[in-house]
Amino acid sequence: MARIKIALAGEGGHGVQSVAKILVEAGYEAGKQVLYIPNFGVEQRGGVSIAFCQIADEKIGEPRYSKADIVIMVSDRAIDRCSTYVDENTTVIYDSSVCTKKPEVKAKRIIPVNANEIANTNPELGARVFNIIILGVILEATKVLDVEDIKSAMEHALGKKFEAKPELRTKNHKALEVGMNLLKEAAV
Amino acid sequence: MANVLEVKPDLAQAQCAEVGASKFCPGCGHGTILKTLAQVIDELNLNERAVFGCDIGCSLLSWNYMNIDTVQTHHGRTTPVIYGVTRANPGTVGIAYMGDGGGLAIGSQHLVNASVRGENMLILLANNTNYGMTGGQMSPTTMPGQVTETTPYGRDCSITGKPAKGAEMIAAIADPEKSYVARSTMGNVRGLKKVLKAALENVANGGFSFVEVLSVCPNNWRTNNIKTLERLKEMEEFFEVKEFITPAKKEEV
Amino acid sequence: MVKKLITQDTRMFLTGNEVIAYAANAAEAEFMYGYPITPQNEIMHTWCKLLPKTEAGFLQTEDEISAGFSTLGGILAGKRAFTATAGPGNVIMQDAQSMAEMMRLPFVCAVMQRGGPSTATVIYAQQETRLTCFGGNGEGFRIVYSTAGHQDLYDYMIKAFNTAWKYRFPTYMLADGYQGKMREPVTLYDPASRGISMVPTEAFLRAEGKIGVDRDATHLRNTFNLEEELMEHLDVYKEEYERISPEIEEYFEYKAEDAEVLVIAHGIVARSAVTAIDELRAKGIKAGLFRPITIRPLPVNPMRAAVKRAKQVLFTESANGQLAQMCLEKLYGLTTPYSTLFKMGVGVTGDDIVSKVEAMVKEPATV
Numbered sequence: 114m115a116r117i118k119i120a121l122a123g124e125g126g127h128g129v130q131s132v133a134k135i136l137v138e139a140g141y142e143a144g145k146q147v148l149y150i151p152n153f154g155v156e157q158r159g160g161v162s163i164a165f166c167q168i169a170d171e172k173i174g175e176p177r178y179s180k181a182d183i184v185i186m187v188s189d190r191a192i193d194r195c196s197t198y199v200d201e202n203t204t205v206i207y208d209s210s211v212c213t214k215k216p217e218v219k220a221k222r223i224i225p226v227n228a229n230e231i232a233n234t235n236p237e238l239g240a241r242v243f244n245i246i247i248l249g250v251i252l253e254a255t256k257v258l259d260v261e262d263i264k265s266a267m268e269h270a271l272g273k274k275f276e277a278k279p280e281l282r283t284k285n286h287k288a289l290e291v292g293m294n295l296l297k298e299a300a301v
Numbered sequence: 302m303a304n305v306l307e308v309k310p311d312l313a314q315a316q317c318a319e320v321g322a323s324k325f326c327p328g329c330g331h332g333t334i335l336k337t338l339a340q341v342i343d344e345l346n347l348n349e350r351a352v353f354g355c356d357i358g359c360s361l362l363s364w365n366y367m368n369i370d371t372v373q374t375h376h377g378r379t380t381p382v383i384y385g386v387t388r389a390n391p392g393t394v395g396i397a398y399m400g401d402g403g404g405l406a407i408g409s410q411h412l413v414n415a416s417v418r419g420e421n422m423l424i425l426l427a428n429n430t431n432y433g434m435t436g437g438q439m440s441p442t443t444m445p446g447q448v449t450e451t452t453p454y455g456r457d458c459s460i461t462g463k464p465a466k467g468a469e470m471i472a473a474i475a476d477p478e479k480s481y482v483a484r485s486t487m488g489n490v491r492g493l494k495k496v497l498k499a500a501l502e503n504v505a506n507g508g509f510s511f512v513e514v515l516s517v518c519p520n521n522w523r524t525n526n527i528k529t530l531e532r533l534k535e536m537e538e539f540f541e542v543k544e545f546i547t548p549a550k551k552e553e554v
Numbered sequence: 555m556v557k558k559l560i561t562q563d564t565r566m567f568l569t570g571n572e573v574i575a576y577a578a579n580a581a582e583a584e585f586m587y588g589y590p591i592t593p594q595n596e597i598m599h600t601w602c603k604l605l606p607k608t609e610a611g612f613l614q615t616e617d618e619i620s621a622g623f624s625t626l627g628g629i630l631a632g633k634r635a636f637t638a639t640a641g642p643g644n645v646i647m648q649d650a651q652s653m654a655e656m657m658r659l660p661f662v663c664a665v666m667q668r669g670g671p672s673t674a675t676v677i678y679a680q681q682e683t684r685l686t687c688f689g690g691n692g693e694g695f696r697i698v699y700s701t702a703g704h705q706d707l708y709d710y711m712i713k714a715f716n717t718a719w720k721y722r723f724p725t726y727m728l729a730d731g732y733q734g735k736m737r738e739p740v741t742l743y744d745p746a747s748r749g750i751s752m753v754p755t756e757a758f759l760r761a762e763g764k765i766g767v768d769r770d771a772t773h774l775r776n777t778f779n780l781e782e783e784l785m786e787h788l789d790v791y792k793e794e795y796e797r798i799s800p801e802i803e804e805y806f807e808y809k810a811e812d813a814e815v816l817v818i819a820h821g822i823v824a825r826s827a828v829t830a831i832d833e834l835r836a837k838g839i840k841a842g843l844f845r846p847i848t849i850r851p852l853p854v855n856p857m858r859a860a861v862k863r864a865k866q867v868l869f870t871e872s873a874n875g876q877l878a879q880m881c882l883e884k885l886y887g888l889t890t891p892y893s894t895l896f897k898m899g900v901g902v903t904g905d906d907i908v909s910k911v912e913a914m915v916k917e918p919a920t921v
Contacts, residue, residue: 134737141567141739150736152677174829176703176732176822179905314766352630352759357777365773368766370759372630373775374623375653381620385627386759388613389585389635393760414616 116169117255120181120198121247122191125162128244129187131270133164136251139258139266140168148173161190168257183254187228187247192216206250206296226250226295235291242288249292263289313339315348317368324362326433328529330487330516331359334427335366337490338396341497342369347394347505352386354379356399356408359433363398377408384420394504395422402432404513405441405465412467412511416475419509423500426467426511429518430536437521441465444539449521464539471511472545479508482546486515488533489542496544503548515540556584556610564742570733571596573704573740574664577711578636579604580745582752583662585611585635587624591643592676593731594666598638618643622650622661629659630774632757634715638664640731642673644682644689651724652690656776658791659758660718660725664711667730669899678731679899680821683876686728687850693788695795697725697802698850700820704740707733710847712745719753721798728849730872732822732901795851804847805856809835813842815911816864816890818857819902820849820877823870829904834911841911849877854884861885866919867892870907874898893919 119136123129130151140147145168152163165181167173180200186192186207192214199205199218207216207223210230216223228246232238238246245267252263267285268275275282312318316339323332342351351369355361357376364373374382383395404412404426412424431449432438439449439456442464446455458464468484475482481503485496493514500510515536519529560580568576574597578586588598602612611633615621621637628635639647644665654661667682669675688694697717699710710727718725745752763769778784808828810816815834817827824845834841844860846852861867867890869878874896882892895902895910 137737138567146739147567148736148738150732173738174832175826175904176736177826177901177903179903317771348765349760349763361777364775364777368771370761370765370772371774372759373777374626375649375776378619378623378649378653381615381623382627382630385587385613385624385635386631387627388587388611388624389628389633390631390757390760393631410616411620414620 115171116167116173117183117257118178118181119166119168119251119255120163120184120195121166121251122161122163122185122195123187124190125160127162127187129162129164132244132248132251133166135248135263135266135270136258137166137168138269139262142266143258143262145169145257146171146173148176150176161188161194163195168255183251185247185251186216187211189213204254206254208247224296224299226299228292228295231291231295232288237287238284238291242284245285245288246292246295249289250296252289253293253296260289260293313343315339315342315351315368317365320366324366325359326520328517328519328526329359330429330514330518331363331427333487333490334425334493334514334516335363337493338425338497339367341494341501344498345501345505347501350392350394350505351396352383352393353396353398354383356397356403357434358400358403360398360400360403360427361434377403377406377411379403380408380411380415380424383422384415387421391421394501397422397424399424399426400433400440401426401428401430401442401467402440405467412471413474416471416480416509416511419476419479421504421507421509423504423510423512426513427516428467428513428540429516431518431521433518433521437518442467444536466540468511468513468545475509475511475546477546478549480546481508481510481544481548483544484513484515484540484542486533486537486542487517488515488530488537492542499544499547508548513540515542556582556608558582558744559604559607560742561744563747565739566742567737567739568704569596569735569737570704570707570729571666571735572600573707573742574638574711574727575600575604576742577708579608579610580708580742581712581715582634583610583636583715584633585613585628587613587615587621587628587635587637589615589618589621589639589643591618591640593668593678593734594638594640594664596734597664618647619649622647623653625661626650626654626659629661630758631760632755634719634752634755636662636664636715638666640666641668641670641682644685648685648689651696652692653776654724655690655692655695657774658722660722662714662718662725664727664729666734667728675899676731678872678901680730680823680872681876681899683728683820683849683871683873684880686726687880693792694850695723695791696850697721697723697848698728699726699804699847700728700849701733702822702825702845703733704738708740708742712750716750716753717802719755721802723795728821730822799851802848803851803853805853806843806845806847807860808843808845810842810844810860812840813863814840814865815842815868815914816860816866817841817843817868817870817907817911818878818881819843819870820846823872823902826902826904827870827907830907830911833904833908839911839915846877849880852880852884857881858885858888861888861890864890866890866914868895868907868911868914870895870902870910872897872900872902891919891921893921
């Protein structure tokens with residue numbers, strides 16, 4: 114791995130930036146070079162929220178890139194906004210249980226996952242861990258970080274909540290696992 | 302006659318001897334206000350604690366008038382410079398000196414917010430009802446019907462709104478616990494001295510003070526001595542001269 | 555005396571705005587005056603969060619006009635004070651910056667550029683380059699460091715205080731919304747561990763001693779009666795500015811020695827250029843970078859030397875040639891042709907530069 118460029122996009126309030134923060138924190142703790150730019154518009158809520166992440170072995174130059182290696186789209190508007198970051202070397206992952214359309218792009222691969230549906234139907238999960246399922250998907254898709262790195266970054270970000278409600282930890286770990294398996298299954 | 306000219310003016314310690322004759326126009330009110338301020342600084346022994354900031358407009362001419370540390374600022378910006386000083390160096394007795402334009406027009410947001418926050422400083426506003434330095438335009442405090450360069454047919458309040466009453470406004474928003482707000486007049490120097498003393502004592506004790514002084518501008522008003530004082534009397538009727546807020550008396554220890 | 559938080563080398567993963575607050579503390583800054591504007595808010599947030607530990611001061615003012623002027627007040631009181639702003643805030647703060655320039659006050663400001671003109675975007679741009687260098691009604695007797703990432707933010711924020719207090723010209727750290735909001739690893743350190751000692755501050759007002767006995771009263775002014783009086787002052791400023799410029803000028807070159815296509819870029823765009831140059835070199839195209847770190851004053855001699863060596867020059871910015879205009883004036887007389895890649899208020903990526911340089915190789919610039 115020289116450098117992997119990830120764009121993660123969803124609606125404001127989806128928890129896209131929280132997930133991106135955990136991802137890059139894990140990368141940092143694992144001793145990688147990381148660079149993360151949250152796309153922040155004027156609106157704090159309700160807009161498309163994009164996280165531009167890079168994880169690399171060597172010092173990262175450009176903070177923003179033209180094309181990403183992996184683009185994750187979890188809403189229709191995310192598809193509209195982020196198709197510009199896709200080229201024939203990009204893997205596109207979108208949530209088919211949120212989006213009402215397929216990304217019409219020329220990509221290396223286009224993979225549908227139904228993270229939202231699973232979050233809402235699996236009694237062990239719930240709507241609030243939707244973004245963690247997506248994190249599991251990214252983890253499996255990028256394969257540059259270890260699941261343990263992610264778990265410790267989750268402790269860093271959510272540790273206080275976990276201490277107050279230990280079942281949240283179980284739930285989040287489960288969501289991560291579900292997300293990873295989701296991509297394994299989808300990729301078959 | 303020669304003897305009279307040889308009599309040295311009675312200068313306060315806080316007035317610069319080197320500046321010599323007043324740089325203000327003949328009959329201007331600034332000299333009286335500043336001289337009274339200097340006397341009060343002497344009486345309260347604040348010469349080394351005071352920092353004097355002067356606005357742009359005629360008040361800028363005071364930049365080397367006072368024998369205390371002085372900084373000239375920009376038009377309307379004396380208030381933030383002085384609270385910048387007192388915030389960074391508590392114990393300083395900050396004095397921001399300005400006219401009605403600098404205080405109530407271009408610098409009004411600073412005046413309002415400094416009052417609300419209770420910044421530890423004296424805002425001293427000389428109200429002569431026009432922009433003197435720039436040639437006598439209408440200011441927020443120009444009197445109804447008053448002729449200025451931008452109201453050549455007299456101030457028509459149906460177009461311009463009514464004159465701003467600075468002291469009333471500040472009295473309405475300043476913290477009564479720690480603020481001193483008053484309007485005085487150069488027509489009563491003894492009264493002015495009393496007000497400035499109370500204002501500076503309050504600042505020296507950590508409070509916020511606002512003093513508006515009714516002043517005169519015979520040069521731009523185009524008035525002779527008699528007419529000037531008549532105009533000042535009219536102003537004293539229009540702008541109420543009184544203490545609006547005096548800080549809550551501290552328990553004597 | 556403020557308490558310094560960083561006493562030994564500390565590797566951290568921070569946003570740029572956080573880095574700036576830590577750097578100001580490392581530089582023993584005593585007071586921040588500020589007003590909220592995106593994308594610099596987290597400088598204030600971090601500064602405020604750290605106050606119980608640092609024992610420094612903070613004032614949230616009513617606008618950027620007062621943030622600028624109260625910063626001058628803090629400096630007049632002899633404190634190592636600073637502020638930070640962006641976009642429209644930088645515009646209305648020019649009033650105070652101009653006073654600092656005239657009165658030679660060691661004003662320090664972090665500018666986190668956002669899109670312009672007007673409110674535009676809260677995200678990113680390089681459109682305050684000219685404003686920061688030459689804003690206000692004056693001659694631009696200012697020192698501006700343009701940073702390209704978090705280590706720069708830390709290094710140059712510390713340096714800005716020393717430059718300002720040593721030379722008494724307003725000093726800026728010009729960064730942008732990307733640098734403010736992005737996260738990357740950075741090493742924080744105690745300046746003393748790098749042999750950096752902070753230039754001592756002194757009070758402009760209320761110096762020691764009794765007025766009229768130990769010292770005269772201080773009278774500071776920015777207004778003059780006569781044209782000639784003004785020019786006498788400004789001639790001195792100009793002479794000093796030009797004399798100290800060689801001590802201040804900084805630049806960074808990357809593979810510029812044998813570059814046939816020389817990219818001239820500042821700030822974060824220069825980082826994209828590094829990515830592009832590696833890619834271009836891998837394709838056999840001899841590209842290189844000249845990055846002025848001080849964009850005011852510009853490192854003119856090394857820039858002219860690099861341009862002279864190259865066959866073509868590419869100016870690229872997230873603005874419509876604000877740096878290019880400043881450089882071109884200083885490159886007068888050279889004949890190396892140039893081309894431009896300007897994206898107003900938008901990030902320039904490595905790919906953008908690669909495509910542009912490839913096109914220039916195929917069809918050389920003629921201007």
